[in-house]
Amino acid sequence: MTDLPPKPATTPARPYFSSGPCAKPPGWSADRLNPVSLGRSHRSKIGKQRLQVCIDLMRELLKLPDTHRIGIVPGSDTGAFEMAMWTMLGARPVTALAWESFGEGWVTDAVKQLKIDPTVVRADYGQLPDLAAIDWTSDVLFTWNGTTSGVRVPNADFIPADREGLSFADATSGVFAYDIDWAKIDVATFSWQKVLGGEGAHGVLILGPRAVERLETYTPAWPLPKVFRLVSKGKLTEGVFKGETINTPSMLAVEDAIFSLEWAKSLGTDGLIARSDANASALDKIVAERDWLGHLAADPATRSKTSVCLTVEGADEALIKKMASLLEAENAAYDVAGYRDAPAGLRIWCGATVDTADIEALGPWLDWAYATAKAG
Numbered sequence: 354m355t356d357l358p359p360k361p362a363t364t365p366a367r368p369y370f371s372s373g374p375c376a377k378p379p380g381w382s383a384d385r386l387n388p389v390s391l392g393r394s395h396r397s398k399i400g401k402q403r404l405q406v407c408i409d410l411m412r413e414l415l416k417l418p419d420t421h422r423i424g425i426v427p428g429s430d431t432g433a434f435e436m437a438m439w440t441m442l443g444a445r446p447v448t449a450l451a452w453e454s455f456g457e458g459w460v461t462d463a464v465k466q467l468k469i470d471p472t473v474v475r476a477d478y479g480q481l482p483d484l485a486a487i488d489w490t491s492d493v494l495f496t497w498n499g500t501t502s503g504v505r506v507p508n509a510d511f512i513p514a515d516r517e518g519l520s521f522a523d524a525t526s527g528v529f530a531y532d533i534d535w536a537k538i539d540v541a542t543f544s545w546q547k548v549l550g551g552e553g554a555h556g557v558l559i560l561g562p563r564a565v566e567r568l569e570t571y572t573p574a575w576p577l578p579k580v581f582r583l584v585s586k587g588k589l590t591e592g593v594f595k596g597e598t599i600n601t602p603s604m605l606a607v608e609d610a611i612f613s614l615e616w617a618k619s620l621g622t623d624g625l626i627a628r629s630d631a632n633a634s635a636l637d638k639i640v641a642e643r644d645w646l647g648h649l650a651a652d653p654a655t656r657s658k659t660s661v662c663l664t665v666e667g668a669d670e671a672l673i674k675k676m677a678s679l680l681e682a683e684n685a686a687y688d689v690a691g692y693r694d695a696p697a698g699l700r701i702w703c704g705a706t707v708d709t710a711d712i713e714a715l716g717p718w719l720d721w722a723y724a725t726a727k728a729g
Contacts, residue, residue: 369688372547374550375550376550376702402596403604404598404607407607425558444571445490445491447469447492447493449473455523492520496522508534519567522542527543527659530659540564545606549706551609631709636703639715647666649698664696665697
């Protein structure tokens with residue numbers, strides 16, 4: 354009989370390593386949320402004021418220039434990105450980059466739903482396509498940080514300042530964790546549920562001036578659902594970017610987001626990035642010390658510092674599920690199995706709401722779960 358390693362003596366204090374919804378900020382509890390807008394209409398004075406507070410905090414933390422508008426929209430990051438696609442694509446050729454599941458999802462939308470026949474540039478999980486080969490006379494769709502593959506763009510240098518097309522960045526697990534050159538971004542989307550540790554169902558849409566120009570000068574050939582409509586009588590509906598949401602938001606989710614943003618503000622943008630960097634470094638040390646663990650993203654320059662995807666020697670889906678179940682049963686780590694469409698492996702969230710000490714405490718538990726799962 355194989356001797357199994359003993360269970361580690363130290364368990365992560367907050368074993369929340371899910372890649373979405375992600376760990377709440379340290380110190381979070383429901384009774385610390387401001388109830389001022391709860392039970393009130395989102396169109397009341399206090400409702401609109403709190404939505405504007407949320408927008409203003411996001412703008413401040415993201416260091417978003419006044420040239421860019423920011424709005425709260427339905428459908429999480431998916432809804433925000435599809436809103437951008439449905440309202441702006443079709444004016445010129447489209448290039449879609451896909452190196453993980455969500456990038457492939459935007460390809461499917463473009464090909465099967467909008468039927469615009471995009472140029473598709475793919476790379477395998479763990480890799481990044483040749484960014485230098487992109488044709489920027491087209492509109493370009495890409496994920497800033499591939500949540501399901503652990504691969505990210507290194508920066509915005511690959512986006513030319515004199516581009517003819519628009520840059521569309523699905524940045525849901527990238528904002529608040531990396532410095533983003535907003536002059537290079539025409540459209541960006543994200544959800545509070547990632548680096549902020551907020552709730553799902555609400556998306557955030559950021560529009561640069563070139564995106565606004567597109568909206569005001571181009572009408573898509575296809576019909577637009579009400580929740581996608583950003584233009585009225587040929588002009589941008591500015592109220593959407595001042596807290597006048599298209600549909601009814603959850604004010605509880607808004608208050609939760611404000612709590613997270615105020616926590617983030619106490620650290621500053623650099624502090625948020627530093628926490629993610631420290632967590633990723635701690636996990637990288639764990640990987641380097643173990644022959645059976647590896648990074649799906651081989652190149653450190655394009656390796657995610659938030660959604661870190663790991664390979665496990667000899668693992669198949671069954672082994673990974675067993676490891677994840679063992680860790681959850683011991684309250685040592687929750688939701689660490691890789692994404693269903695990705696190669697079998699582990700996925701550890703290292704965003705700013707996770708404490709580095711909990712990442713460090715995870716290493717011995719991974720040893721125990723791997724040995725126990727293999728023993729069978």
